[in-house]
Amino acid sequence: MSQRSVATVRPVEEAEATGRVAAIFADIKATKGIDFVPRLWKVLATNADLLESTWARLKSAMHPEALGRVSKLDPLTREIIALAVSATNGCSYCVNSHTAAVRKLGLDVEALGEVMAVVALFNSTNALAEGYQVEPDVFPPAE
Numbered sequence: 670m671s672q673r674s675v676a677t678v679r680p681v682e683e684a685e686a687t688g689r690v691a692a693i694f695a696d697i698k699a700t701k702g703i704d705f706v707p708r709l710w711k712v713l714a715t716n717a718d719l720l721e722s723t724w725a726r727l728k729s730a731m732h733p734e735a736l737g738r739v740s741k742l743d744p745l746t747r748e749i750i751a752l753a754v755s756a757t758n759g760c761s762y763c764v765n766s767h768t769a770a771v772r773k774l775g776l777d778v779e780a781l782g783e784v785m786a787v788v789a790l791f792n793s794t795n796a797l798a799e800g801y802q803v804e805p806d807v808f809p810p811a812e
Contacts, residue, residue: 749784
């Protein structure tokens with residue numbers, strides 16, 4: 670009986686990482702304040718260019734402070750958005766990762782339920798508005 674694979678490719682383990690991949694792995698751990706490289710990054714490391722570009726985009730959006738930028742969104746808000754999108758997209762890996770992050774940032778179980786209620790509500794109302802093809806009549810201010 671074969672064991673279930675953790676991905677469609679063999680992840681690059683930390684001990685195997687060299688050069689650019691090892692440097693990105695170290696940056697991921699330092700930026701996120703964790704002591705291991707999450708599996709997604711190990712899988713992306715099978716292509717160093719993909720790893721580097723994806724990490725750069727994530728670091729810029731989710732950890733702008735690490736790049737010396739001040740964000741208008743606090744870290745918890747950014748993680749709640751990531752969790753909501755992940756739940757909507759049905760990404761189990763990301764739902765678990767971002768749920769862990771929001772909990773680490775202080776969101777309790779009751780507030781997590783509120784987040785999921787908002788996600789569920791807007792998935793439903795968005796589907797209704799799209800299904801009925803309702804023409805927008807409320808717009809943000811044009812600046």
